[in-house]
Amino acid sequence: MRDRDHVAEIDLVLRGQATGRDGIVSDSWRRCVEHYGLDPARPSPAHIVTDAELRSHREQSERLIAIARSGLDALFRQVAGQNYVLLLADAKGVTVDFFGDTRFEDDLRRAGLYLGSDWSEHLAGTCGVGACIVTGEAVTIHQTDHFDLHHTPLSCTAAPIFDTSGQLAAVLDLSLLRSPQPKASQSLAMNLVRASARRVEMANLMAMTRRDWVLRLSASPEFLEVDPEAAIALDPEGRIIGLTHAAQAALGGSRPLLGQRLDQLLELGVDDLPDLMRGRPTEDRLVRLRDGRSLFGHAIAPQTARLPRGLPLLPGGLSSLAGADPAMQRMLSRAARLACSGVSLLIGGETGTGKERLARAIHMCLPRPAAFVALDCAGQDPAALAAQDWTAGATGTLFLRRVDDLCPEAQAVMLRQLATTRLRVIATSRGDLGQMVRDGSFRADLFFRIAGAALHLPPLRLRQDFDWLVDRLLRGGATDGLRLTAAARSDLRGRDWPGNLRELAATLDTASLLAEGQVIDQTDLPPALLALPPAADPDEDLRAILDACGWNMACAARRLGVNRSTVLRRMQRLGLTPPG
Structure with missing residues (x-):
């Protein structure tokens, strides 16, 4: 189709005339012109975000990227040789992971089939990722669509x-630079992306709910254990705390399932789940729904054996945030008690300590599906902030990232805006917001509006579960299956980690690329990029650092940037002795 014919067809659709296009395509064309003001006669190149923006998008999606990686790699191998490109875009439409033939890298970059391309509909017009985000459905946007x-x-x-929780997290896209003319030629691609998206959701649910009962469901007993169609996670009382999208469609229809009891949906309760575990023929594991339908079920028990001894069971994703660190466990227990209270929360901590992860884990404790509305306060324009509309949300979380970066004018607008919303506020701050109030650089009335309760994440250098964190980061993604030598682990323990968890994850990712085989040695570790300046008080946090190092003098000395004898002298002066 020539360019002017394409523009003419769009004009026909805008005038309400049928052209034979799919309804999804026609609706999207109308939005492009009527809502976004796009011009079909003016082609625009692919929209590529900056490197800094891409890093931010990837950091926010890093957990899902790691979980999806192996499945997406398998999918790409499945279509190898057919010139397909595989993209993983986040819920905003930005490509955060990419699989493609490097021989065509320049062509793929120009077409936008590459890392960092923004396929949101208001920028790119009608496209696969953008239409999928708007409709929440699998779509094929083929050539002149x-x-x-x-x-x-x-x-x-x-x-x-x-x-x-049923919220859109990402979009999986399989694209071709050039393809056969019939749209039906992409029916195999449609089947592949649907199946892969379902498997990523399943893997995500299993990773998020290791401490909970999971019931996996299938219409066929043959695929029940190897490739089930749907799954739900349950708390000890049998309430649904997590699910895949297929489970919502199969069990709930339009009725939200989160918070529902299992026995309200199926003719069994949580106490019956052991009868559906392995060891019994799959064809005998029939479960009946209250509406008369039947499915086959496979129950997976909580993996409590993997937990460090003595750690409490915490709801939602809170359990996955810390190992045997007493300060972290106390903080997470407090977060669990506050999670469903509606009290506004202020989360403090250095850059990279995991403040947003904690906020999302708290949000996941809600008993039913709810919106998670995120706003980056850094550089927020007061006029743009005043245009935000949070009045529609009846339930959910308003997440204010880096609230300490609001300028005075934006603080005043934020205070007025918060008076209009019923969303529960969770804010994060890198600095001491209380001190900013005392200094007059942050409004006291806004501070008390967002700080109903305060939670603080300690820096990595003071955490006592460092080895647990390293082992957890080594599971999944490119580092899955790798192990550290004793020398490498000791080197990592001795660093001061100004970038905290984010820096640790990047260090392990880089080391995995440099390592030969399945072992990361000390020589594979990249050098620390930024060292913390010496503390003004040489005795500052000495006990905490010693605790974090297990009272290993050499480790503490490396973190403080001094020799071992200096650590011993400071201990003697402060009267510090090893516990026990």
Whole structure:
């Protein structure tokens, strides 16, 4: 189709005339012109975010990227030789992971089929990722289905990936630079992305709910244990605390399932789940729904044996945030008690300590699906902030990232805006917000509005579960299956980690690329990029650092940047002795 014919067809759709296009495509064309003000006669190149923006998007999606990696790698191998490109975009439409043939890298970059490309509909027009985000459905946008003339050679098939609370988390897209003319030629691509998205959701649910009962469901006993269609996670009382999108469709329809009791949906309760575990023929594991239908069920018991002894069971994703660190466990227990209270929370801590992860884990404790509305306060324009509309949300979380970066004018607007919302506020701050109030650089009335209760994440250098964190980061993604030598582990323990968990994850990722085989040695570790300046008080946090190092003098000396004898002298002066 020539360019002017394409523009003419879009004009026909805008005038309400049928052209034979899918309803999803026609609706998207109308949005492109009427809502976004896009011009079909003016092609625009691919929208690529900056490196800093890409890092931010990848950091927010790093957990899902790691979980999805092996499945996406398998999918890409499955279509190898057919010139497909595989993209994983976040819920905002930015490509955060990519699989493609490096021989065509320049062509893929120009087409936007590459890392960092933004496929949100308001920028790219009608496209696979953008239409999938808007509709929440799997779609194929084939050649001239695309709104923008720059994209009409492409064929893009996309499927949504939902998180365990039913919110859109990502989009999986399988695209071709050039494809056969019939749209039906992409039916195999559609089947592949749907199946892969379902498996990513399943893997995500299993990773998030290791301490809970999981019931996996299938219409066929043959695939029940190897490739089930749906799954739900349950708390000890049998309430649903997580699910895959297929489970919502199979069991709930339009009725939300989170918080529902298992025995309200199926003719069995949580005490009956052991009868559906391995060891019994799959064809005998029939479960009946209250509406008369039947499915086959496979129950997986909580993996409590893997927990460090003595750690409490915490709801939602809170259990996955710390190992045997007393300060972290006290903080997480407090977070669990506050999670469903509606009290506004202020989370403090250095850059990279995991403040947003904690906020999302608290949000996941809610008993039913709810929105998670995130706002980055850094550089927030007061006028743009005043235009935000949070009045529609009846339940859910308003997450204010880096609230300490609000300018005075934006603070005043934020205070007025918060008076209009019923969303529960969780804010994060890198600095001491209380001191900023005392200094007059942060409004006291806004501080008390967002700080109903305060939680603080300690820096990595003071955490006593360092080895647990390292082992957890080594599971999944490119580092899965790798192990550290004693020398490498000792080197990591002795660093001061100004970038905290984010720096540790990046260090392990880099080391995995440099390592030969399955072992990371000390020589594979990249050097520390930034060292903390010496503390103004040489005795500052000495006990905490010694605790974090297990009272190993050499480790503490490396973190403090002094020799071992200096640590011993300071201990003697302060009267510090090893516990026990």
